[in-house]
Amino acid sequence: MQLKALVLVLLGLLFSREALKAQDDLMNLFEEESEGIKYSSAAFKSSRVILGQSIENPSPGNLVFLIQHQFGNLNGGANELWGLDQAVIRLGFDYGVNEWLALGIGRSSYNKTFDTYAKVKLLRQSSGSRNMPVSLSLFSGAYLNSSTWEDPARENYFSSRMSYAHQLLIARKFNSNLTLQVSPTLIHRNLVATSVEDHDVLAISGGGRMKFNKWMSFNAEYFYLLSSYTAENFNNTLSLGIDMETGGHVFQIYVSNGRGMQEPYFVAENRGEWGNGDVFLAFNIHRTFVIRKPKTFRE
């Protein structure tokens, strides 16, 4: 009799436990699924922190048309409408070739300079089964100054038109709002104005973004010159701006003392001074076009 009761109780317990656990058990079949490598994405809203490159590439198969526009210096006075009369512009295309490679071309009215670049993702920040604290990319650009020679009478070489920029971009997205990036930068100019000037200019950039709502962020970027001659005669570049994102566009509005939108100019030849109001109001517009659709949508 006692035994019968025991059996019933045990069976009852078993059944009720099973009933309670059943749905969890089914879910538990997928516990392992949540592991795997979780890549961090969208560290910045666009491929530029402000003037400089960000860790972001256009997505594979996407072409980004980039309009970069700087007004003249704010301290230009009423006659220049505080800089509105003296604008420089760069038009460019960035293309995401695959998951790790982006290529770009562009031309700026500043010194009539053409540029082309490659940006390669070497490491991607991830958590889960592979823990990688930062993303790391290598950026290399070449710049061709196509303005007429200052002194056409002397012997001028084509190579003198060229300059180069190389950067290691190291970024960490701390949370969905905050991303910080550090970028050691090397600029090489084949031709410099005087023999004392640095052909190679080293600088380090620190910057980041802080989202203050889902569609907008505050961005800041600082290039600090390390090469002594350049550091003494030119200025570090500070840019402060806001990113705004709508459906297919990203707008960046910023103020900077860096002139030009190409690394050799805004990093190594910057004469603008924040203290004098010798800064520029500027904006970038990024417009994305899908050139190659993802596999699922190719029919």
Place this chain on the structure above:
Amino acid sequence: MKSSKYLILFLTILLFSTVLNAQKYVTKTGHIKFFSTTPMENIEAHNRQVNSAFDLSNGNFVFKVLIKSFEFEKALMQEHFNENYMESDKFPNAMFSGKIENISDVDFDKNGDYSVDVKGNLTIHGVTKSVEQKGTFTVSGDGINANAVFKVKVADYDIKIAKAVIDNIAEEIEITVDAKLEKLK
């Protein structure tokens, strides 16, 4: 006498546990389609890595969907979907946990289409709502094909659409579920 009763108990437990396992159906490659339509724009996304399991013994039915696995035609949309709307860093999965209410209407030994009533809790973007939907079970020798089409109100799950794109994203999203579940071995 005593020992035979223990034997019965033991056998019952054994039987119960084996039967339980034998009656589970599962997939890790289910397909969920997300479709938003407005006069401005149609938006479509596909997730082909949907986890789903069904327990024939009690009618329990679950789905687990990794939000980051939804693929959009425009990568930028996919980014906005994850970053701004679903906040997939915070809420990586959508889940459904429920039951087939009319399981007795389905003859799992006979091939054919059966209409099923599904009831349970749907969790999206960290918000859980109780839902009731009709679906179809197609029983075949290979397993069960579970299909359903239903609508989800974006606002119900605390998802706010940006003003700039409010005309481009529907208030109600059509979800199409297509999961081929196979017997768990």
